[in-house]
Amino acid sequence: MAESNVFSEITDDIVRLSSLSKEADMIETALFTKFDVKRGLRDLNGKGVLAGLTTISDVRANKIVNGEQVPIPGKLFYRGYNVEDLVNGFSAGKRFGFEEITYLLLFDTLPNQKELEQFSRIMGYYRSLPTSFVRDIIMKAPSQDMMNTLARSVLTLYSYDDRADDTSLPNVLRQSLQLISLFPLLSIYGYQAYAHYHDGKSLYIHQPVHEMSAAENILHILRPDSSFTPLEAKILDIALVLHMEHGGGNNSTFTTHVVTSSLTDTYSVIAAAIGSLKGPRHGGANIKVVRMFEEMMAEISDWEDEEEVSEYLKKLLNKEAFDHSGLIYGVGHAVYSTSDPRAVLFKSYVEKLSREKGLEKEFALYSLVEKLAPIVIGEERHIYKGVSINVDFYSGFVYKMLGIPEQLFTPLFAIARIVGWSAHRMEELANNGKIIRPAYKPIHDDMKYIELDRR
Numbered sequence: 256m257a258e259s260n261v262f263s264e265i266t267d268d269i270v271r272l273s274s275l276s277k278e279a280d281m282i283e284t285a286l287f288t289k290f291d292v293k294r295g296l297r298d299l300n301g302k303g304v305l306a307g308l309t310t311i312s313d314v315r316a317n318k319i320v321n322g323e324q325v326p327i328p329g330k331l332f333y334r335g336y337n338v339e340d341l342v343n344g345f346s347a348g349k350r351f352g353f354e355e356i357t358y359l360l361l362f363d364t365l366p367n368q369k370e371l372e373q374f375s376r377i378m379g380y381y382r383s384l385p386t387s388f389v390r391d392i393i394m395k396a397p398s399q400d401m402m403n404t405l406a407r408s409v410l411t412l413y414s415y416d417d418r419a420d421d422t423s424l425p426n427v428l429r430q431s432l433q434l435i436s437l438f439p440l441l442s443i444y445g446y447q448a449y450a451h452y453h454d455g456k457s458l459y460i461h462q463p464v465h466e467m468s469a470a471e472n473i474l475h476i477l478r479p480d481s482s483f484t485p486l487e488a489k490i491l492d493i494a495l496v497l498h499m500e501h502g503g504g505n506n507s508t509f510t511t512h513v514v515t516s517s518l519t520d521t522y523s524v525i526a527a528a529i530g531s532l533k534g535p536r537h538g539g540a541n542i543k544v545v546r547m548f549e550e551m552m553a554e555i556s557d558w559e560d561e562e563e564v565s566e567y568l569k570k571l572l573n574k575e576a577f578d579h580s581g582l583i584y585g586v587g588h589a590v591y592s593t594s595d596p597r598a599v600l601f602k603s604y605v606e607k608l609s610r611e612k613g614l615e616k617e618f619a620l621y622s623l624v625e626k627l628a629p630i631v632i633g634e635e636r637h638i639y640k641g642v643s644i645n646v647d648f649y650s651g652f653v654y655k656m657l658g659i660p661e662q663l664f665t666p667l668f669a670i671a672r673i674v675g676w677s678a679h680r681m682e683e684l685a686n687n688g689k690i691i692r693p694a695y696k697p698i699h700d701d702m703k704y705i706e707l708d709r710r
Contacts, residue, residue, distance in 0.1 A: 282698065286698060290696055290698075292696070296504075296693075297589075300640075301589055301590075301640070303504045303589075306503075306504070306509070306691075306693075307503055307512065307688075309502070309503045309679070309682060310334065310335075310363065310682070311333070311334065311360060311500060311503070311675065311678045311679060311682060312331065312332060312333050312334070312360075312500045312501065312502050312503075312675070313330075313331070313332040313335075313502065314329070314330075314331055314332075314501060314502045314590050314591075315327070315329065315330040315331075315332070316329045316330075316590045316591045316592060316593070317592075326592045326593045326640060326641055327593060328593045328594045328596070328599075329588075329590070329591035329592075329593060329594050329595050329596045329643075330596055331501070331596045331597060333356060333359055333360055333499070333500055334359050334360060334363050334364075336359065336365070338496075338497065338596060338597070338600070339596060339599075339600055341356060341359075341496070342493060342496060342497070342600055346489075346493075351468035351469075351470060351471070351488070351489075351492045352492055352493065352496045353468055353469040353470060353492055353495050353496060354371065354374060354375045354378055354468065354469065355371055356496050356499060356674075357374075357378075357435065357499070357674045358370070358371065358374050360499060360500055360674050360675060360678045361428070361431070361674070361677065361678055361681070375468075376465075377432060378432065378435070378436050378469075379436075379465030379466060379467075380465065381432055381433045381435075381436035381437070382436040382437065382440070382463045382465060382472070383463070384437060384440055384441075385412075385415045388408075388411075388415070389444055389460060392407075392408060392411050393408060393441070393444045393445055393448050394448050394452075397445060397448040397449040397452055397453070398445075398449065399449060399453065399662075400533070400662075401442055401445050401446050401449070401662045401663060401665070401666045402529055402530075402532070402533035402538075402665055402666060402669065403533070404441075404442075404445035404446075404448075404449070405438070405441050405442050405445060405529055405666055405669060406526045406529040406530060406533075408441040408445065409434065409441070409522050409525050409526045409529065410522055410523070410526050412433075412434075412437075412522055413520060413522040413523075416430070416522075419520050419521075419522065420520050422518055422520070422521075422684060424681060424684060424685060427521055427680065427681055427684060428681065430521040430522075431521065431673075431677035431680070431681070434521070434525060434673060434677070435673055435674055435677060438666075438669060438670045438673055439463075439469060439472055439473045439476065439670055440463060440476065442663060442666035442667070442669070442670060443473065443476050443477050443663065444460060444476075445666075446477075446660060446662055446663055446666075447459055447460060449662070450660075457479070459479050460476075461475060461476040461481055462476075463475070463476060468488070468492060469492070469495060469670070470488045470489075470491040470492035470495060471483070471488045473491060473667075473670070474487060474488060474491065474657070477658075477659065477663075478658070484611065486607060486608060486611055487608070487611075487657055489604070490604045490605070490607070490608050490653060490657075491653075491657060493600070493601065493604055494601070494650055494653060494654075494667070494671070495667075495670065495671040496671070497597040497600060497601060497646060497671075498597075498646070498650075498667075498668055498671035498672055499671045499672060499674045499675050500672070500674065500675030500678065501675070502590075503679055505537070506531045506532075506534070506536075506537050507528045507529075507531040507532040507537060507538070507672065507676065508528070508672075508675055508676060508679050510527050510528050510530075510531040511524055511525075511527070511528045511676045511679050511680050511683075512679055512680075512683050512691060513691045514527045514528075515679075515680045515683040515684060516683060516688055516689065516690045516691040517690055518690075521680065524676075524680055525673065525676060528672075528673075528676045529669055532665065532668060532669055532672065533665060538665040538668045538669070539664070539665050540584055540585065540645075540647040541585070541647040541650045541651030541654070541664050541668075542651060542661050542664050542665070543578075543582075543584040543585075544584045544585040544647055544648055544651045544652070545651035545652065545654075545655055545661070545664075546577070547571070547577050547578075547583075547584050547585075548617075548620070548621070548624075548652070550576065550577050551564075551567055551577075551620070551624075552617070552620065554567060554576070555567055558616060558619065558620045558623070559619070559623070561623065561627060564620075564623055564624065564627055565627050565630075565631055568583060568624070568627060568628055568631040569631055569635060571583050572631065572632065572635045572636065573635070583624075583628050583631075583632065584647070584648075585644055585645060585647045585648030585649075585651075586624075586628045586629070586632065586642055586643070586644050586645070586648065587632075587642045587643075587645065588642075588643070588645045591643060591645065592640040592641040592642065592643065593641055593643060594643045595643060595644065595645045595646055597645075597646035598643075598644050598645055598646050598648055598649060601646060601649050601650070601653075602649060605618065605621075605649045605652065605653055606618055608653060608656050608657075609656065612656045614656060617652070618652075621648070621649065621652060625644045625648065628642070628644070629641065629642050629643060650664075651664060654667065
């Protein structure tokens with residue numbers, strides 16, 4: 256008889272105790288309304304509670320007209336610059352944008368040619384792990400979840416830093432630049448180790464090329480032959496830029512502010528943000544989109560038939576298809592209603608890549624769902640605001656076309672978003688704010704202690 260694993264086994268005692276815990280922890284829904292509690296720090300209309308100020312980014316989805324809030328096509332600004340202008344700018348200049356926009360988010364200014372070259376050299380210099388780190392840390396007990404592997408690696412880097420607890424801005428900037436540079440290595444090496452030891456795949460550990468951009472290095476160290484096309488690297492670079500930052504209120508960035516406010520070290524802060532992003536409500540939506548479309552393609556006989564596609568979407572909403580959650584993944588957003596600017600920007604590049612890969616029919620189906628889903632949702636659900644596709648709708652399709660394994664979809668999000676996390680961490684430290692401590696209203700009656708032999 257195999258020995259039980261106490262770290263995994265749920266015993267009858269645990270089941271019994273959990274039922275007691277659930278009974279003890281449940282709070283009547285009506286009480287949240289009675290005491291005007293903003294669940295999820297959002298009001299009944301989904302608007303976030305104002306908890307801070309930031310100069311780093313701005314998400315705009317509405318404007319005031321005659322005293323009323325009116326939805327508008329979504330816009331995203333990094334340090335006051337429209338992301339559309341930034342992407343179009345570096346694309347027209349035929350250069351990669353990750354390093355340039357990282358500079359902007361960290362330093363509140365666009366670099367000139369000399370500053371960009373110098374900054375890129377610094378990022379390349381930091382793209383190097385401590386001696387034997389891959390062998391001693393990443394190769395040992397690889398996790399099936401790459402976000403956990405990434406968090407473990409980040410926390411372990413604390414031990415290699417002689418100034419790990421120094422929260423002065425120059426030191427935190429140095430730590431941030433190192434982590435931004437190292438995230439692709441930590442994520443992909445972690446995946447390679449797991450794929451080798453658990454799936455029996457060949458082990459490839461390519462060294463990064465300091466002169467390459469972040470996007471080029473990701474494809475270089477991931478692929479066995481290190482080859483990639485210019486379009487592949489370009490669209491991955493744009494994906495990274497579009498995922499870098501999204502206001503201070505998203506869950507992982509707010510986590511960064513909260514944990515930073517306690518004045519703990521950078522490694523602990525970033526590990527906490529990774530833990531937040533790992534959650535399926537935050538960073539895992541593009542995987543759901545890809546799997547949903549895989550089932551859709553198998554279930555629908557004619558991908559061009561609007562009526563058949565609409566019927567499948569209705570089944571999704573009615574919990575009769577895919578994971579029976581009642582959701583059409585990749586459609587809808589907490590802030591945007593008319594359009595997500597990241598998805599709008601991304602779509603034209605996605606179409607180009609689909610042509611290069613010979614997947615025009617798949618792209619056409621995605622486009623058809625983009626068109627039909629808001630109509631079907633409007634017919635089937637009572638909604639207080641419009642719905643549109645979000646950036647996750649196309650990003651998973653892109654990663655799949657690039658041959659990136661699903662286990663790395665969310666780490667890719669982290670590889671981009673750590674830039675925003677770093678900017679927000681430094682903003683929190685620079686403003687020397689108080690430790691973040693929101694209020695929770697106690698609703699339990701006072702209880703009189705009962706001796707053990709009388710219970």
